[in-house]
Amino acid sequence: GAGVSQSPSNKVTEKGKDVELRCDPISGHTALYWYRQSLGQGLEFLIYFQGNSAPDKSGLPSDRFSAERTGGSVSTLTIQRTQQEDSAVYLCASSLRAGGPKLNTQYFGPGTRLTVL
Amino acid sequence: GQQVMQIPQYQHVQEGEDFTTYCNSSTTLSNIQWYKQRPGGHPVFLIQLVKSGEVKKQKRLTFQFGEAKKNSSLHITATQTTDVGTYFCAIFNAGGTSYGKLTFGQGTILTVHP
Numbered sequence: 001g002a003g004v005s006q007s008p009s010n011k012v013t014e015k016g017k018d019v020e021l022r023c024d025p026i027s028g029h030t031a032l033y034w035y036r037q038s039l040g041q042g043l044e045f046l047i048y049f050q051g052n053s054a055p056d057k058s059g060l061p062s063d064r065f066s067a068e069r070t071g072g073s074v075s076t077l078t079i080q081r082t083q084q085e086d087s088a089v090y091l092c093a094s095s096l097r098a099g100g101p102k103l104n105t106q107y108f109g110p111g112t113r114l115t116v117l
Numbered sequence: 118g119q120q121v122m123q124i125p126q127y128q129h130v131q132e133g134e135d136f137t138t139y140c141n142s143s144t145t146l147s148n149i150q151w152y153k154q155r156p157g158g159h160p161v162f163l164i165q166l167v168k169s170g171e172v173k174k175q176k177r178l179t180f181q182f183g184e185a186k187k188n189s190s191l192h193i194t195a196t197q198t199t200d201v202g203t204y205f206c207a208i209f210n211a212g213g214t215s216y217g218k219l220t221f222g223q224g225t226i227l228t229v230h231p
Contacts, residue, residue: 033219042223043160043205056218091159104209105150106219108159 002026004109006092012115013082021077021112025094032075033093033106034067043091049075050097082116089113121146121208123222131230136193138225140206148209149189150219151180155202163191196229203227 005024013019025032034046045059049069060066064082069075079086093106123140130136140149148167152160164173166182166189173180177200179192193200203224210218 035221040226043221045218045220048218093160104219105162105165106152106160106207107162110159 004092004094004107006090006109006112008112009110010113010115012117014117015084016081018078018080019082019114021079021090021092021114023075023077023092023094023109025073025075025092026107027073028096029094029107030072030097031095031104032069033095034075034077035091035093036061036088037091037111038088046077046090079114082114084116087114087116121149121206121220121222123206123225125225126223127226127228129228129230130196132198133195136196136200136227137190138204138206138227139188139190140208140222141188142208143187145186146189146208147186149182150207150209151189151191152205152207152221153202154205154224158202160205193227196227198229198231201227201229 004026007022011019030051033048035043036046037043047055047057047060047067049055064080067077089111091111092109095104095106121140121142128136148165150165151163153163154160164180166180169186170184171182177194181190191204203226205224206222207219
């Protein structure tokens with residue numbers, strides 16, 4: 001079946017503008033995660049959603065970052081007033097659910113490469 | 118939350134040489150997962166280990182989980198150029214407000230010289 005999809009694949013924006021990044025998880029997956037990966041770096045956790053529970057926002061770097069998940073499926077990560085240090089690849093992942101290690105294999109999307117000029 | 122230290126950060130090998138990356142934690146882990154990310158690609162799940170002392174093999178890859186469940190290793194025998202990429206370990210947070218979250222190690226970047 002279809003994997004995790006993300007759009008756009010690339011986004012170039014000017015400093016100070018807002019951007020929205022979209023993630024479509026695998027159908028039936030209730031857990032959805034956002035990560036940020038700077039060039040040559042590891043995965044920085046941003047936020048995760050599990051079903052209808054309140055999201056874990058502990059990784060969001062500032063209040064300029066927010067995310068929502070509508071209808072338990074599609075998620076949008078919004079970055080307001082972008083800064084140059086926001087430039088990175090933003091990866092979305094989904095898993096069947098976050099209720100146990102065997103069910104938490106994460107399937108990643110191709111990412112959105114964000115460049116802030 | 119739980120943290121995991123992954124070493125080395127970089128590894129350069131000649132094709133045919135072996136490669137090992139290690140993940141270490143100061144606390145007992147409920148499980149550990151390994152992912153591979155090819156250059157320009159996204160992380161792809163390789164395997165999950167849950168039992169103390171567990172050893173699993175996938176062709177030339179051997180994964181181990183320590184007896185104390187505080188460390189894990191990924192060993193590649195006779196590397197090939199197709200093994201190039203970054204290898205991440207990840208641990209499952211089994212308690213607290215971060216239950217269900219995977220915490221990734223910093224990754225080991227493997228370069229294979231033909």
